[in-house]
Amino acid sequence: MYTRPLARLIEELQRLPGIGAKTAQRLALHLINRPVTEIEALAQALLEAKQTVKHCSICFNWSAEDPCEICRSPQRDPSLWCVVAEVKDLIALERTREFKGRYHVLGGLISPMNGIGVDQLHIRELVARVAQEKPRELIFAISPSVEGEVTMHVIKDFLKQVSPTLYMTRLAFGLPMGSELEYADEVTLARALEARREL
Amino acid sequence: MYTRPLARLIEELQRLPGIGAKTAQRLALHLINRPVTEIEALAQALLEAKQTVKHCSICFNWSAEDPCEICRSPQRDPSLWCVVAEVKDLIALERTREFKGRYHVLGGLISPMNGIGVDQLHIRELVARVAQEKPRELIFAISPSVEGEVTMHVIKDFLKQVSPTLYMTRLAFGLPMGSELEYADEVTLARALEARREL
Structure with missing residues (x-):
């Protein structure tokens, strides 16, 4: 149905989480229509991210620098x-x-x-x-x-x-903001009651 | 929030149709966790598809060959x-x-x-x-x-x-297979009536 390089691209896209066969086909047909510079930018962003982003050796955050931006920040x-x-x-x-x-x-x-x-x-x-x-x-x-x-x-x-x-x-237990009390599960409600605060 | 190469990857992924900010972040964090061979396979599939897949000069289907597989098929x-x-x-x-x-x-x-x-x-x-x-x-x-x-x-x-x-x-107009007659819009129903076939 698809010419081989297109079939291969669809296959690769389908490996991504939450991307099914239909979405992968739609993405592939979209991408093939885009200017070559755009495809190269995406491919390069993928490779560069993989090559340069490592775990911070202190906190294991992802970072292009080691220690990461957060571990290095004096603030x-x-x-x-x-x-x-x-x-x-x-x-x-x-x-x-x-x-x-x-x-x-x-x-x-x-x-x-x-x-x-x-x-x-x-x-x-x-x-x-x-x-x-x-x-x-x-x-x-x-x-x-x-x-x-x-x-x-x-x-x-x-x-x-x-x-x-x-x-x-x-972290505290309690009702999520904006939620309806009547839909809270019993455990959450019990915990929220237990951890009640002065108004 | 994100180290620069990761931010750039998220930005590139967000250009894709149907991929919002949240999905792009999820995909980027997933990809960075995958083996380098998998990322290279995806990047290469992208570049190869873009480089080799062209319009068939006869029918304008996408194909890595010209004429395309369908135009060349004797069947x-x-x-x-x-x-x-x-x-x-x-x-x-x-x-x-x-x-x-x-x-x-x-x-x-x-x-x-x-x-x-x-x-x-x-x-x-x-x-x-x-x-x-x-x-x-x-x-x-x-x-x-x-x-x-x-x-x-x-x-x-x-x-x-x-x-x-x-x-x-x-193509014929009519009811889509498996659909409920009561939900068909009037135009579709009128066309289906007009194009009725002997049972």
């Missing part, structure tokens, strides 16, 4: 850290413009079913970093899923050993 | 042609496996509002091709929109001059 509080599962969570926090500390990206969550244990994540690096840099507070900004809870507690136990006085916190 | 009826607006329409017809003739891709539809007239489309090439090859039948597989109707009638008038006996047809 960031070096004693307040946020522990996140993935770089996308770091991005979500940066988007709030509320957090002015540093990060530590774990690279995932503990999940024995998927063969992800302590050694597949950047947990030992976090422990060593805490022992050396002695931050004041560590905020766990981790999803309250089974994997998230397990990961937080495993890390907490490790850190208690190297830094017994470290202040560790987690 | 296709050379006297039955289907006129389509875009290559994606040709693909849709090929998917039915019902049409065994050849094609002519116009490259769009007449749309004075968007500055697309007879000369922006492959209409003169169609007229010349009909005059020379004298097909038996021409099927217009064109969307029944205002632009589609105008385009069909303009082409019909041109072709009547060079080939007064050419048999020209258009």
Whole structure:
């Protein structure tokens, strides 16, 4: 149906998450219609990003520089850290413009079913970093899923050993802003009630 | 928020149709995590498709060869042609496996509002091709929109001059398969009634 190089492009596009056969075909037919400069810009952006963007050796954020922009910034509080599962969570926090500390990206969550244990994540690096840099507070900004809870507690136990006085916190539970109370699940509602604040 | 090469990749991905800011970010963070061979394969597929896939000089289908696979195939009826607006329409017809003739891709539809007239489309090439090859039948597989109707009638008038006996047809109107009669719009229903067939 498609001439071979077009079929190959469709196949490659289909590997992308959330891109099915139909979307891949639409994208390929769109791309083939664009000026060659535009295609080259996309191909080059892909290659350059892959070649130059590496993990920050301190916090494991993605960065073209090492240490990353956040670890190097003198405007960031070096004693307040946020522990996140993935770089996308770091991005979500940066988007709030509320957090002015540093990060530590774990690279995932503990999940024995998927063969992800302590050694597949950047947990030992976090422990060593805490022992050396002695931050004041560590905020766990981790999803309250089974994997998230397990990961937080495993890390907490490790850190208690190297830094017994470290202040560790987690994100608050409660109603999402703009949500309807009647649609909140019971656990969320119970947690929001428990953590009620003075008005 | 994003290190520069990643920001650039996100920007390039966002140019794609149907890819918004969120999806572009998700795709970029996914891609940066993939092995370098996978990124190179995608970049190369893009460049190779753009470099090698051209319009067939006969029917204007996209092809890495000229004439295209369909124009060269001895299994296709050379006297039955289907006129389509875009290559994606040709693909849709090929998917039915019902049409065994050849094609002519116009490259769009007449749309004075968007500055697309007879000369922006492959209409003169169609007229010349009909005059020379004298097909038996021409099927217009064109969307029944205002632009589609105008385009069909303009082409019909041109072709009547060079080939007064050419048999020209258009796709049938009717209910889409699997649709609910009660939801069909009145025009479709009226056309389906008018074109009723013996059971």
